[in-house]
Amino acid sequence: MVKKKPHSENADGGTLHSADDAGKVAPVDFIRRIVIEDLAVGKNDGRVHTRWPPEPNGYIHIGHAKTVLLNCWIAQEFGGKFNLRFDDTNPEKESVEYVESIIEDVRWLGIDWEDRLFYASDYFEQLYQWAEELIRSGDAYICDLSPEEISERRGKAIREGDMVITPPGKESPHRDRSVEENLDLFRRMRAGEFPDGARTLRAKIDMTHPNLNMRDPVMYRILRTTHHRTGGEWSIYPTYDWTHGQSDSIEGITHSICTLEFENHRPLYDWYLDRLGIHHPQQIELARLNLSYTVLSKRKLLQLVEKGCVGNWNDPRMPTIAGLRRRGYTPEAIRDFVGRIGVTKAESTVDIALLEHCLRQDLNRSAPRVMGVLDPLKVVITNYPEGRTEELDAINNPEDERAGTRQVPFSDVLYIEREDFCEDPPKRFYRLSPGREVRLRYAYFITCTDVIKDSTGKIIELRCTYDEATRGGDSPDGRKVKATLHWVSAAHAIDAAVRLYDRLFTQENPLDVAEGGDWLDSLNPNSLQTLTNCKLEPSLGGAKPGEIYQFERKGYFCVDPDSKDGQPVFNRTVTLRDTWAKIKQKHEKR
RNA sequence: UAGGGCGUAGCCAAGCGGUAAGGCAGCGGCCUUUGGAGCCGUGAUCGGAGGUUCGAAUCCUCCCGCCCUAACCA
Numbered sequence: 001m002v003k004k005k006p007h008s009e010n011a012d013g014g015t016l017h018s019a020d021d022a023g024k025v026a027p028v029d030f031i032r033r034i035v036i037e038d039l040a041v042g043k044n045d046g047r048v049h050t051r052w053p054p055e056p057n058g059y060i061h062i063g064h065a066k067t068v069l070l071n072c073w074i075a076q077e078f079g080g081k082f083n084l085r086f087d088d089t090n091p092e093k094e095s096v097e098y099v100e101s102i103i104e105d106v107r108w109l110g111i112d113w114e115d116r117l118f119y120a121s122d123y124f125e126q127l128y129q130w131a132e133e134l135i136r137s138g139d140a141y142i143c144d145l146s147p148e149e150i151s152e153r154r155g156k157a158i159r160e161g162d163m164v165i166t167p168p169g170k171e172s173p174h175r176d177r178s179v180e181e182n183l184d185l186f187r188r189m190r191a192g193e194f195p196d197g198a199r200t201l202r203a204k205i206d207m208t209h210p211n212l213n214m215r216d217p218v219m220y221r222i223l224r225t226t227h228h229r230t231g232g233e234w235s236i237y238p239t240y241d242w243t244h245g246q247s248d249s250i251e252g253i254t255h256s257i258c259t260l261e262f263e264n265h266r267p268l269y270d271w272y273l274d275r276l277g278i279h280h281p282q283q284i285e286l287a288r289l290n291l292s293y294t295v296l297s298k299r300k301l302l303q304l305v306e307k308g309c310v311g312n313w314n315d316p317r318m319p320t321i322a323g324l325r326r327r328g329y330t331p332e333a334i335r336d337f338v339g340r341i342g343v344t345k346a347e348s349t350v351d352i353a354l355l356e357h358c359l360r361q362d363l364n365r366s367a368p369r370v371m372g373v374l375d376p377l378k379v380v381i382t383n384y385p386e387g388r389t390e391e392l393d394a395i396n397n398p399e400d401e402r403a404g405t406r407q408v409p410f411s412d413v414l415y416i417e418r419e420d421f422c423e424d425p426p427k428r429f430y431r432l433s434p435g436r437e438v439r440l441r442y443a444y445f446i447t448c449t450d451v452i453k454d455s456t457g458k459i460i461e462l463r464c465t466y467d468e469a470t471r472g473g474d475s476p477d478g479r480k481v482k483a484t485l486h487w488v489s490a491a492h493a494i495d496a497a498v499r500l501y502d503r504l505f506t507q508e509n510p511l512d513v514a515e516g517g518d519w520l521d522s523l524n525p526n527s528l529q530t531l532t533n534c535k536l537e538p539s540l541g542g543a544k545p546g547e548i549y550q551f552e553r554k555g556y557f558c559v560d561p562d563s564k565d566g567q568p569v570f571n572r573t574v575t576l577r578d579t580w581a582k583i584k585q586k587h588e589k590r
Numbered sequence: 591u592a593g594g595g596c597g598u599a600g601c602c603a604a605g606c607g608g609u610a611a612g613g614c615a616g617c618g619g620c621c622u623u624u625g626g627a628g629c630c631g632u633g634a635u636c637g638g639a640g641g642u643u644c645g646a647a648u649c650c651u652c653c654c655g656c657c658c659u660a661a662c663c664a
Binding site for chain 2: 053054055057087089090092093143145146147150151154155156157158159160163164165166167168196197199200201202209210211212213215217218219220221222223237239240241243244260261262263264265266267285287292298299340341342344345346347348349350351353354355356357358360361364365369371395398399428430431439440441442443472473474481482483484485486550552553554555576577578579580581582583
């Protein structure tokens with residue numbers, strides 16, 4: 001029996017529901033439904049034990065976040081356990097760098113595996129013993145065929161005109177070796193007597209099976225490579241199929257959740273466990289996450305890194321957890337996102353706008369507000385006493401009273417955003433323009449009196465007057481202004497570099513390429529724009545890497561680790577919703 | 591082609607025979623010392639065709655489309 005009863009039958013319809021953090025009632029997905037039903041019939045003695053099995057062959061991305069979190073949450077919700085296990089059976093592609101990054105990223109997502117961090121390589125000896133067992137029972141044999149020959153005989157697809165034919169498989173000529181010979185050869189494979197690829201251990205199943213995975217799959221290959229954990233101990237390595245189910249079994253996993261592409265492997269997963277007669281977890285497959293305007297495949301992400309399209313795995317444009325973190329994404333936002341996208345078997349591509357929505361929602365309530373001018377335009381307040389400075393009160397976070405207030409210095413020379421001024425304003429532009437009055441946030445109403453240009457006609461300075469009576473930003477006479485601008489006092493400003501990031505691809509589905517094209521063709525050439533002359537309010541002087549601020553009216557910005565003392569570098573995490581940009585865009589299209 | 595899956599609004603996704611939840615995006619409006627946030631309003635007959643039924647997105651049949659596998663990768 002389960003102590004807690006987080007899921008219950010709905011009184012009116014029999015629909016299963018679960019309560020989330022906010023106490024709202026959320027429908028239960030098909031996986032949780034299976035778990036609930038298993039619990040109801042007393043399967044696994046009422047235990048729920050999940051695991052997440054990454055291969056350490058790259059950095060994990062937001063798609064992985066979906067499956068780790070799902071596994072972790074299911075364990076939590078049903079009072080079960082969750083393991084983190086590295087599926088490290090291919091030493092050629094794996095490394096400790098990847099192991100370490102994955103551990104860091106999974107932990108950052110807020111996942112706790114307690115003391116259950118495992119490696120498939122922990123089970124190599126047991127796996128080997130089980131392999132000998134299958135040899136003895138006549139269920140496995142040593143095959144001397146080359147990869148090409150094996151593929152050929154397994155029933156490689158053949159093209160006949162427009163038709164693709166999958167012929168039945170042909171048995172290996174080595175299929176009927178004696179147990180003794182098989183055992184001898186297998187031991188010599190282990191001892192390193194044969195060159196890489198010379199032989200394999202294969203399961204003896206059925207070469208005519210309609211599921212190609214059941215046509216005598218390879219269990220072991222000779223690979224005399226150093227493994228990041230077992231070093232030179234092994235000359236043979238088990239394949240994924242031979243490793244995965246048994247690793248689950250050893251750990252007492254009850255529900256082995258994986259992505260759809262492994263659905264075809266399930267019969268084999270079951271076959272091995274049944275032959276061995278050991279604890280048999282249930283494999284359940286769900287659709288992997290796809291996100292618009294990006295790619296979620298370690299292989300593709302590796303290419304972006306290797307070809308120099310991005311700085312590294314943790315480039316803020318990457319959908320990797322490390323990249324998102326550096327960009328300024330929070331674990332909360334990612335968890336919220338994962339909780340919203342659902343769990344199904346339907347192939348889907350989630351709009352990246354939903355991820356950004358989750359981010360904004362989290363940052364809106366947590367990020368302190370500051371003022372920063374990205375593209376400064378000098379403003380001189382002609383009627384403000386030269387050399388005078390006053391401190392004005394500013395609210396740190398209107399969404400959170402506890403965040404308090406701070407003081408911002410004001411003086412006669414300021415910077416405002418260049419795009420907040422327009423000499424000849426179009427219809428719905430209601431920021432500053434000649435003769436017009438606007439509010440400087442938390443400061444005064446100002447009116448533009450003069451526009452000063454250089455010899456090329458470029459505006460280099462504005463002259464304005466201020467209304468002393470509007471200190472703090474309200475006019476005693478009740479007159480209104482249509483716009484409020486952010487600003488920074490020139491004498492007090494600190495200089496900063498700001499990196500403006502945009503989506504990495506211009507195409508909604510980068511993998512949808514035209515004939516003769518390449519998926520890299522839709523890389524966004526403007527995915528990174530660096531500004532070096534930004535002016536920030538002085539309170540940002542001590543900002544530390546990783547901190548996230550809202551630059552009022554501009555967006556959220558995260559301090560990059562590249563920052564040096566007195567030379568902060570900010571990454572734009574995401575812009576604020578910008579209705580003016582939409583209006584402008586519509587006008588320009590006309 | 592074989593085998594395995596999937597198909598509910600632009601994008602996710604509830605629904606499990608009783609007459610289409612919710613979120614994101616979009617659009618319109620209210621409010622506003624961030625054109626931010628917030629608030630209100632706004633869209634579908636369920637891939638198609640038949641059938642069963644008083645009644646079907648939900649059951650049956652056929653058809654169509656998309657995805658996966660055809661690695662000594664995972």
